[in-house]
Amino acid sequence: MKRYFEDEIVNDILKAVDLAKNIVIITHSNPDGDAIGSVTAFEGYLSSRGKESITIVPNQYPDYLSFLDKGKKIHIDEENPDKTKTYMDRADLIVALDFNQLKRVDGLEMHVRESKAVKILIDHHPGPESEAFNFVVSTTEVSSTCELLYWLIKKMDHGSKSAMPYIVAKSLYVGMMTDTNNFSNSVHSSTFKMAYDLLEAGVDKETLQLKVFGGFSEERMRLMGHALLNKMTILKEYGAGFIILTKGDLEQFGYCEGDTEGFVNMPLNIKGVTISALFSEKEDHIRVSLRSSDDFSVNKFSKKYFNGAGHERAAGGKLYIPVGDVPQYFEKSLKAMFDKQKRAQDL
Ligand SMILES: [Mn+2]
Known part of the structure; x- marks a missing residue:
């Protein structure tokens, strides 16, 4: 087994x-699934150690993940920022999961930056x-933050005989399963x-798979059809699709948050297409998702x-x-x- 962290940091x-x-x-x-999976897993883990915690996410998560948030305990910042402030002012420990840069948490960013709490980041992005963090x-x-968290929790409970609580195991599985797109990308032997x-x-696993990949709305399926039939362009010369x-x-x-999850992967199923993009128009910007199936760095x-x-x-x-x-x-950016x-190769 590879080691992803030192014993010291676990302590x-x-x-x-x-x-x-x-x-x-x-x-x-x-x-997404890894984000909600990792926060609900960590909350469940803390509660098994007798520790209460509050989970805050910047905006609403997709409905197909709601089964991980039984009792609707996750606080949505966008819906009640005053309450967020109260929670963040009180916090003496902030655990940040599944993101690399604080700008990824929107309105929570300034609270985290201003907070005197101890701050921990657990993540798998470069x-x-x-x-901005103590640890x-x-x-x-x-494969995912959930996988990293799995190894960390195992290490933290080293020596204890008690089994991992079911909610923790279930959440971790969902996060790993969604981030790997059901075991098709970023899968390692450790996964x-x-x-x-x-x-x-x-x-x-059958139930979880059905809940996540079989829990979409009819509108979402039809949007997918529309996207493939009418909205997809293939640029053969670049091996790209968008x-x-x-x-x-x-x-x-009838778009709901999360409905376009996974769409970006679809052009990659076409022979010869190794770069793919999904552009979705939002209120004041266009959201961009990029994928590659070879060494073209979308990062x-x-x-x-x-x-x-x-x-x-x-x-x-x-x-x-x-x-x-x-x-x-x-097309201009690709070119x-x-x-x-090519210039780099010619040198
Ligand atoms: Mn992730």
């Missing part, structure tokens, strides 16, 4: 948890903003080991042209241009990227 985190009286757990905006557990060599352990611990969904498209299919691509970042093969970003200009902009790569 530091345990000490911080044991000393804390008001623990707040946070994750990134537009929370380039963590380490200086950082970060590696890109795992299978984790999955093996969790199944042995009683996780019901989908643009305007506000009108989203409205037409660099996003940093350079899409005001974002992420992993080498999965990244996000934002654009502030009219939606009608997106096709041209995307520039390829020209640069």
Whole structure:
């Protein structure tokens, strides 16, 4: 087994948890399965240690993840920022999960920056903003934050005979399953080991799979059809495909947060397409999702042209241009990227 962290940091985190009286757990905006899985897992883990905590997310999570938040305990910052302030002012320990940069938590950012609490980051994205935290557990060599958290919790409970609480195991499994797109990307041998352990611990994978991948609305399925049939463009010369969904498209299919989850992967199923993008028009910007299935770095691509970042093969970003200009902009950016790569090769 690879080691993702030192024993010392595990002890530091345990000490911080044991000393804390008001623990707040946070994750990134537009929370996905790994985000919600990791916060609910950590909350469940803390509660098994007799520690109460409060989870705050910047905005609403998709409905298909609501089964992980039984009792609707997660506080949505956007819906009640005053309450957020009360929680954050009181916090003496903040645990940040599944994001690398504080700008990813929107309105929570300033609270975290101003807070005197001990701050812990546990994440799997490259380039963590380490200086903003007291303790950082970060590696890109795992499938998901949930996987990293799994190894960490195992280590923290070293020697204890008690089994991992079911809610913790279930949440961790969901986060890993969604971040790997059901075991199709970023899967390492350690990921299978984790999955093996969790199944042995009683996780019901069929039910979870059905809840997550079989829990979409009819509108979402029809939006997917529309996206593939009418909104996808393939640029053969770059091995790239992209989908643009305007506000009108989203409205037409009764868009709810999370409905376009996974759409960005679809062009990659086409032979010869190894770069893929999804553009969805929001109120004041265009949300960009990027994927690659070879060594084309969408992390660099996003940093350079899409005001974002992420992993080498999965990244996000934002654009502030009219939606009608997106096709041209995307093609121009690809061309520039390829020209640069070519220049580097020629040198
Ligand atoms: Mn993740």
